Amino acid sequence: MPLLKKLTALAGAAAAARKYAQKNPEKVNRLATKAGQFVDQRTKGKYHRQIDGAVRKVQSAATRSTPPAR
Template identity: 60%
Template sequence: MAMLKRLAVLAGAAGAVTSYAKKNPEKVNQAVGKAANFVDQKTKGKYHAKINGVTQKVSDATKPKPGH
């Protein structure tokens, strides 16, 4: 039963994050960029390609859809 409660909380949090990202795409992209740079520096570029991939996915997800 505790697992269901955790999943419900995570689903609620994911919905809140999605809503925030849609309303504030510039802030989200800026924060993700800063975090990506920080992680890339700390890992000395070891995961640079993966970090860039994730950053690009976030950027694509926060772009306005055509017709909206």
């Protein structure tokens, strides 16, 4: 049962993050780029392609139009 509670909390947090990203795409894009640069610098470019791909996915999710209300 504790696992189910953790998964529920994680799903709620992910939904809240997705909603925030859709409402504030400029801020999310800026922070994702900054975080990607920080991690890339700390790993000395070893995972540059993976980090760049993750940043692009975050940015595309933030700029996607909001789904229609049900």
